[in-house]
Amino acid sequence: MRSRSRKPFLLVVLLLLLAVVGSVSYLAWRQSVSGVAVTSAAPRFLGQKTTHTFALETRRGRIARLEVRVAQGGKPAVALTQEALGTSRAQVPVTFDGPALGLREGGATIEVRARDDFWRPLRPDDRPIASYPVTVDLTPPKLEILGATQYVSPGGVGLVAFRATGVARSAVAVGNLVAPSFPYGSPEQNARVALIALPYDFTPGAPIAITAEDEAGNTASRGIPAELRPRKFPRDTIEVKDTFLQAKVPELLRERPANQPLLEGFLVINRDQRRQAEAEKRRIGGKTADKALWEGAFVQPRNTKVFSNFAETRTYLYGGREVDTQVHFGYDLASTKQAPVPAANAGVVVFTGALTIYGNTVIVDHGLGLQTLYAHLSRIDVKEGNKVEKGQELGRSGTTGLAVGDHLHYEVLVHGVSVTPLEWWDARWIRDHIGKPLKEAGLPEIAGVEAAAADEAARSPARPVRRKR
């Protein structure tokens, strides 16, 4: 009898035991779930004003509180406090204002404290979830302009030499374009040079400046003291003939709707393909040697007549009606049919092949972002990667691409931006605008720049006159 009455009692005890064990292990599990973690890379430097984005993640619940402090002896300074982030993952940019936080140069520690809203029986301790040793650097980088071209013009080029000490990055801005710079001279001189190209439509007053940034994000900026001299560009009208459309539209627009009028095809070529070629020129502009490969003045092919100029605005007429307006970015040079096309200066071939409206094209890199382009060729005699000498034949002139009649379309490019070839045909211009700022900076001259200018002065005391129609 007694044994029988014990059974339900044992069952109750067992159930109670199970409930206790269950609850304890449930509570233990709750307590064991890890809290908020930082998943982003560690910050290393704090500058005058440094923004670092912290990526946070929690496994259960949502992030309830975040606090970021900087400790540097004494009482830590709070850079950010944020409550109820509302998500289990967050990207939180934190701006550390060095002077406002009372930071001094030297070592410091960034501490991140964060918790989630997941319930745990015991409140987790208040230790930081992450701490990072960082270097506080409040000194802006040192940026000196060593030499710069005095006078620049739209559609023209200048040079700036500068020294940036203790910087991670520097950039030369010309309006909304960025001109790459290259180390120049001996390593002790710690100098860089950049060729700056002003597009033909450069807006007077747009910035021409160098900016530098150090590891801590401190920045310095200097305007380049170049004086802008205006330059006028010609206008022309071009009559679009049916015979031209019949010859060129099928050549340049391989795939087009069967019922598309030829004029419409022409407009696609003249607008879209022209834009594509511009983008391609910019891309190829990046494939440049980090030193000058050219020597002295650039050469114009012998016995050629200039019949179209740089940055000429062309209005296209069809049947007396205005149908398009585009800008012509080179010089058109004509002599005999299939005339030899010489390299304007020494360099390396960086492009050969069809380039939309330009037809068969060669681009030669002369280093530091300076390149020359030869278009409408009937034949190409060089390959990408070939080293070429000044005057070496690249191919023959022709009519490929959007060309009326056999001629060479010649362009000078700086970082892929078309500039007037006139400056580079003129040894004295090169001496005064490229050689002089290098001399002022105490940097080595570019080969042949002084000698070519002296030669030219000896030959003709007056400025050379370009042949024009």
Ligand SMILES: [Zn+2]
């Ligand atoms: Zn042309």
